[in-house]
Structures are given as C-alpha cells and as structure tokens.
Amino acid sequence: MQPLLSVVIPVFNEAPVLEACYQRLVAATGSLSMRLEFVFVDDGSSDGSVQLLTDLRSRDARIALVELSRNFGKEVALTAGLDHAAGDAVIIIDADLQDPPELIPDFVAAWQEGYDVVYGQRASRAGESWLKLKTASWFYRVMNALSDVPIPNDTGDFRLLSRRAVGALGELREKHRYMKGLYAWIGFPQKALRYHREPRAAGETKWNYWRLWNFALEGITSFSTAPLRFATYLGAVTSLAAFLYAIFFLFRTLILGNPVPGYPSLIVIMLFLGGVQLLCLGIIGEYLGRTYGESKSRSLYFTKGYHPAALDPADVHGAVSDATDKT
Structure with missing residues (x-):
C-alpha cells in the first residue's frame, strides 16, 4: 500500500484564499505516488471559512476538518492538526500561500532519503516591509544566542515531519508553545530546503507588531533562562x-x-x-x-467538530479519531 501524506493547514479568517490554497495543494501533490489527506484546522474563524471548508470537503473526500471551539492561536491550531493527522509524513503549510505548495514534492523526496524533519528556510521574503525583515532577522539571531537548543535561522512552520517526529511532538503538551523551538528540540535528522517566500495571495496578515513582540517573548522565555x-x-x-x-x-x-x-x-x-x-x-x-x-494543567484546546477524511481504517496511526479535547 502506498504511504499516506497528511497536509495540515491552520485557518483563521482566510476565506478569500481558501479556494486558491486548495487548488494549488491539489496541483502540487498530484504527481506524488502517495495517498493524501488535507487536514484543515479552523481556529475560531468568523468570516465564513468553515462553510467554505465544508463545501470543499463535500467535493473532496480527502479533506478532514477540525473545528476548534474558539480561537486558541496558531501554535495550538498546529498542535491540533498534528494530533489529528494520520499520515506517515505530515506537511505543515499556511493557508495564505506565502509558502509555495509546489515545494511539497521536494520535501517528500528529502523525507524518503531518511530525514525526519525537512524545513523550509527563507532565502527572501517578498511583500514584507524593511522593518519587519530586519526585526525578524534580529529575533532569530538573538534567539539563537540565548537558546539552549539551536533553532535554524529564517524558518517558519513550513516543513515536513515524519511519523516518529509527529509522535515526539505529541508528547510535548506544554501550554505556552513555541513550535519552531519544539521542532528543533525533538532532534532527529533534519534538513533545510531554501526557497523564496511569496506575498500573501489574499487577505491581511494577522501578525501585527504587538503580536510579533509577544510571540518573540514567548519564544525566548520558552527556550532560555x-x-x-x-x-x-x-x-x-x-x-x-x-x-x-x-x-x-x-x-x-x-x-x-x-x-x-x-x-x-x-x-x-x-x-x-x-x-x-x-x-x-x-x-x-x-x-x-x-x-x-x-x-493549571488545562487542556490545550477543545474541538466543537471533527470531520475526518475518508481513509482506510488502517491509517489511524496515533491520530485522534473523535475527540473533544486534547490535554
């Protein structure tokens, strides 16, 4: 049987770009000799994203939809997607199409070479201001200078994880989550693929400077004393x-x-x-x-709905099958 590839896409008010995201994902993965699952995680959207995803799911049985009970933030939404992904390998990609889906076959090829984590490393970032580029560069340098675990520069969440890497992340249930640090912390063979980041296909970024500052504090305090x-x-x-x-x-x-x-x-x-x-x-x-x-040991998130993809029962691995919460 062919291996299963899961693609996890966190969504928060991304209605303008969801159709284009789906079409490019389908086109980019069409040449792969793998079975596919697209796991969309709605992080409490209020712009009709859920209805659009439901319509997409009615057209493509490979789509799974995880609806969180409210907006928990991107880091938790990513965790929920990984918890529900059933693939032998899992791709993480944002819905805004700044990270090109066309690189997915290259990620898969590196995974087949034996790498557990294959991460995209940005050679350039189109459509972003000079100030944002500079502050991002400074943050990665400061973070590496302070962190006990080396975190690759100029990387985001765009990456592939093997099943054992997903299993390792699943055991890390800390509430204040800095996923880029956790990807590095678990270890395993890792490889970088450089690429040019594109501007947003549609919509507006949810990351203003205040949120980026708080995110930077989260990363530093999570991985450094x-x-x-x-x-x-x-x-x-x-x-x-x-x-x-x-x-x-x-x-x-x-x-x-x-x-x-x-x-x-x-x-x-x-x-x-x-x-x-x-x-x-x-x-x-x-x-x-x-x-x-x-x-306080609260659950990381609660789901108000989970609509799985039409998969073979043997493809469950460690994925959550029907859960309302995940500690």
Whole structure:
C-alpha cells in the first residue's frame, strides 16, 4: 500500500484564499505516488471559512476538518492538526500561500532519503516591509544566542515531519508553545530546503507588531533562562556600583567635609535603582506567569467538530479519531 501524506493547514479568517490554497495543494501533490489527506484546522474563524471548508470537503473526500471551539492561536491550531493527522509524513503549510505548495514534492523526496524533519528556510521574503525583515532577522539571531537548543535561522512552520517526529511532538503538551523551538528540540535528522517566500495571495496578515513582540517573548522565555541570569547580573552590577558610590561619598566627606547633598543626583540614583528593580521583577514575572499557566494543567484546546477524511481504517496511526479535547 502506498504511504499516506497528511497536509495540515491552520485557518483563521482566510476565506478569500481558501479556494486558491486548495487548488494549488491539489496541483502540487498530484504527481506524488502517495495517498493524501488535507487536514484543515479552523481556529475560531468568523468570516465564513468553515462553510467554505465544508463545501470543499463535500467535493473532496480527502479533506478532514477540525473545528476548534474558539480561537486558541496558531501554535495550538498546529498542535491540533498534528494530533489529528494520520499520515506517515505530515506537511505543515499556511493557508495564505506565502509558502509555495509546489515545494511539497521536494520535501517528500528529502523525507524518503531518511530525514525526519525537512524545513523550509527563507532565502527572501517578498511583500514584507524593511522593518519587519530586519526585526525578524534580529529575533532569530538573538534567539539563537540565548537558546539552549539551536533553532535554524529564517524558518517558519513550513516543513515536513515524519511519523516518529509527529509522535515526539505529541508528547510535548506544554501550554505556552513555541513550535519552531519544539521542532528543533525533538532532534532527529533534519534538513533545510531554501526557497523564496511569496506575498500573501489574499487577505491581511494577522501578525501585527504587538503580536510579533509577544510571540518573540514567548519564544525566548520558552527556550532560555538567559533573561533571569541577566537580571541576576544586573542586580549584582548595580549593587556593586552603589557600594562603590557609597565609598566615594565617604572619602569625599572625610577629605572635603560634609557637603550639602545634591537633589538631582539623589533623584537620578533613586529612579535608576527603582527602574532596575522593576525590570528584574518584570523578567521574573514573565517566567512566573508561564509557570502558573502550566500548573493549571488545562487542556490545550477543545474541538466543537471533527470531520475526518475518508481513509482506510488502517491509517489511524496515533491520530485522534473523535475527540473533544486534547490535554
């Protein structure tokens, strides 16, 4: 029997591009000697995406539809898609067509060579501002400098995962998820395929600068304790500076007498020390908040509907067959 390839597509208000996405996926995978499953994960869309996906599913029995109970965010939607994917290999791709589906055969060829993770590495990113390109570049460099696990530069979620890689990710149920870091953390043989990223085919990006900033904090705090170490060093350096400043004033008083204390310098020192304390408390708070979130042991997501593709019963592997939640 031919191997099964699952394609996981997270969807959040992508109605304008869904038909084009489906058509290009079908065309790109048509030459593969594999059975196919397209797993669309609706992450609480409100623009009619679910109805469009339902219509697509009525035309193509290879389409599976996972409906989450609300918007949980892309990282959780990806996890839900991987939980429900039944393939021997699983492709992850966004619905906006910035990542070209035509590369899927190349991903499959690398998988057949023995790689468990084949990830797309962006050689260029068309349609994005200079500021976004620069901040993205800086983030990957900073992330690698801080992270305990090397994370490939200029990569996204566009990749292929083998069945054992999907199984390994399925065992990582942390609530604050940075998927790019998790892909690297599981190990296994990995290979990069460079490509040129295209502009969005339609619609608008959901990632404004505020969301990107929060996403960057999520990645750094998920895979590095360097900010906590920085707070420790900053506190030590500040304490040393304060001690040396006190010694300086002591000797100046002994030699020159007791001068009238300077109001501006006092205010500056107080504000500086207060700012350092608040910065360190903020860093500790970020980690404490994540620990609090993990301690509640809530399910990652809930589904309000799961409509599987028409697959052979033998193709279940570790996929969720009929679940309302997944811890």
